Amino acid sequence: MTVAFITPAAPAPVEGRAAVLGADAPWRLGDLARAGGLAGVGLAGLALSWYGGSGRADWADELPWACLGVAATAVAVIGLVTWLTAGLRRVRRLRREVLPMVQAAAVRRSPGPVATPSAGGGFVTAPGMTRFHRPTCPLATGKPVQPLRVDDVDGAGLVPCGVCAA
Amino acid sequence: MTGFSSWLRVQWDRVGAVGAALVGLAALALGWVGVSGTPHIAEQLPYFISGGLVALFFLGLAVALWLSADLRDEWRELRALRLILADAAPESDELDATVATFTGNGR
Numbered sequence: 001m002t003v004a005f006i007t008p009a010a011p012a013p014v015e016g017r018a019a020v021l022g023a024d025a026p027w028r029l030g031d032l033a034r035a036g037g038l039a040g041v042g043l044a045g046l047a048l049s050w051y052g053g054s055g056r057a058d059w060a061d062e063l064p065w066a067c068l069g070v071a072a073t074a075v076a077v078i079g080l081v082t083w084l085t086a087g088l089r090r091v092r093r094l095r096r097e098v099l100p101m102v103q104a105a106a107v108r109r110s111p112g113p114v115a116t117p118s119a120g121g122g123f124v125t126a127p128g129m130t131r132f133h134r135p136t137c138p139l140a141t142g143k144p145v146q147p148l149r150v151d152d153v154d155g156a157g158l159v160p161c162g163v164c165a166a
Numbered sequence: 167m168t169g170f171s172s173w174l175r176v177q178w179d180r181v182g183a184v185g186a187a188l189v190g191l192a193a194l195a196l197g198w199v200g201v202s203g204t205p206h207i208a209e210q211l212p213y214f215i216s217g218g219l220v221a222l223f224f225l226g227l228a229v230a231l232w233l234s235a236d237l238r239d240e241w242r243e244l245r246a247l248r249l250i251l252a253d254a255a256p257e258s259d260e261l262d263a264t265v266a267t268f269t270g271n272g273r
Contacts, residue, residue: 046215053211058208065215081230084230084233084237087234087241091244098244098247
């Protein structure tokens with residue numbers, strides 16, 4: 001039977017941080033090339049604008065160089081944004097892939113009717129959480145959970161976990 | 167010391183974010199000092215470029231690195247969860263059927 005995957009003692013299969021680049025990573029080499037290229041072009045433009053704009057006596061002569069600097073900064077920032085959006089897109093895709101698996105596992109382990117906290121449902125939560133969970137919920141696995149008190153629901157405004165308790 | 171160096175190696179992106187933020191703040195401060203030290207616009211504009219715009223880039227880089235580290239952590243947790251659930255379901259037919267129900271592919 002599949003008990004091990006929700007016990008806190010189960011060893012984490014992935015240690016350390018995830019790789020940055022690769023097929024099983026949030027970013028591909030192309031993302032790095034695009035973001036790094038744009039950031040590099042932006043930095044080069046900044047250096048050029050500073051070099052061209054300094055040492056002139058009339059500020060009107062410096063103004064085009066300053067405009068070039070602003071444009072170069074914008075290009076560099078766009079490069080950084082493309083990096084973030086690429087990572088965010090892949091994380092969302094992985095989340096969409098994993099969430100049904102979590103829901104399926106929760107359903108298989110907790111097929112019974114849902115109880116409310118006031119009815120003593122035996123829910124748990126942990127500091128910093130905004131939701132309460134069943135003790136068997138995969139999202140609570142390995143976290144320093146404590147039994148849920150009604151005060152937590154009323155005072156802290158905790159809501160049921162959408163996977164195991166909703 | 168070994169623990170600290172391994173922590174630095176693991177958290178290089180957050181360390182880089184803090185470093186980039188410090189560089190950005192230093193550039194901002196130097197730019198401000200340079201601009202405030204002269205009344206001539208022709209002398210102020212280079213400080214605007216080397217101080218203000220470079221600071222903007224490094225502060226943006228700091229934000230990008232920090233958010234990138236958060237994304238990497240979320241990726242790692244999701245991947246670990248996927249491996250745990252995959253290992254825990256030897257009766258994969260049953261799991262596939264349940265997943266298909268949730269994703270709408272099993273109708």
